[in-house]
Amino acid sequence: MHCQSQPAAATLRSYYKLSWAFLQTRSISKYFSGYAHKGLTSVFQRGTDDMQKPTSMMTPEEKLTQYDSRAQTFVDTQQFDACIEDLVRCVALSRLVYGDGHLKLAQAHVRLAKAYLQFKGWPMQALEHSARASDLLSLGPPSSTSQEDRVHVLTCLLDIYLTQGGSSLLLANLEESASNHLKAERIVGELHQLGGISEEQKMKTEVEISTSLSRVYQQQGQSEEALRQCNRCLELLEVLERPGQACSIYQDMASIEQAQGRADKAIEPLSKAHAIALSQSPRGLDGAHIAHCLALAYSTVAEPLHNETAAHYFEESLRAYRSSLGPQDAVTLNVQDDYCHFLLLTGQQERFVEIQRESLHLKRETFGDLSPEVADTLQLIGGVEMTQGQVKQAHVTMTKCLDIQCILYGPQHKKTRATQNTVDMLAQAPEVAGKQRDRNLKTRPPFCAVLSSYRRAGGNGNIS
Incomplete structure (x- = not known):
């Protein structure tokens, strides 16, 4: 689709061919300085310098073909x-070769947008x-446009709507995301009718659209509509004979079920995803993540039979995480x-303390000695020791936690003050208070040393 006349475009191409040698000098920076992509000039020049120049200097069209092909190679690798x-x-080259307002320039912008x-x-x-690509296209192709051109325009529009829909979803602009995905859904049907895409391509795109719409509806609180989109994805994947792609859909x-407080109903799709x-990949990270989700789901359901x-x-x-990431990895420690x-x-305090004590040195290596993770672990261990009646040990553990919290948060922070109150309470226990008195007596100076110091200060040596 052209927005300028063919003769004008031809004249423009001839002009740029003649001036290409000049544009490869320093003046290329000046020429592209007005173009609205930050860093475009430096990237363009760097690529020109990196590529081995043939004996006869390449034309812009040849450069465009070579960069286009190389970009796809980089995707493959x-x-x-x-x-x-x-x-x-x-x-930049598409703008140079075809001029502003050309479909090729719109397609170049769309490819870049999708890559980002x-x-x-x-x-x-x-x-x-x-x-920018959308601005370069009219709202609809003119009636005189051939079917082939119409297919090209609709394909470009499809990519625009899918990219804008996915970007809006990441930015939590849910209304905009839903609107763009629904527009893309309509274009897919029209493209298929025109023979622009095959039945398989149509279903693949519909899976992509339904997956995104399910996430939009989930964030909007429309759980039933979100589940409906998920079920549609599963049906399409079954027709496509791609059951492996259903894993993310089940997740x-x-x-969606967990967000609605239905942890028991989340178990079935998680089990299918796990399988x-x-x-x-029997020992892969996906399986480890889903197993963790299943563990949390079963532990949430209030049935003792599910604890095992x-x-x-x-x-x-x-x-799986220890094997893949190592025992000291942050993800492994969080799951632990x-x-x-x-x-x-579930009342397994001894096992709890054993694992947490073993993890302390790993957390110190991973997060640092003075980290919230180490402080929280000490606090949990100290809490269990208190419930088990180990008051002396609990006092030692909570004091260590308090020292770290004072450095991290300051003495007036609510966490620090709560721990300080616990340490003060433990300090009043007879076994801790007695131990503290014994320590004070051991560090007290001898009586003769106190008396000698008193006399040197000019005090009266007679004690009545």
């Missing part, structure tokens, strides 16, 4: 930063470039803390 740099160059969203998770940049369904994850199952999934998750809370709730 997962070199995403390099891919984005080449896509930035493609935007998918490879970097940068919604603001993705929105910026998808908005979304479990999250899929283990079939794909919860313990099983906690231990499975910990084994969840397991310890479960042990505490």
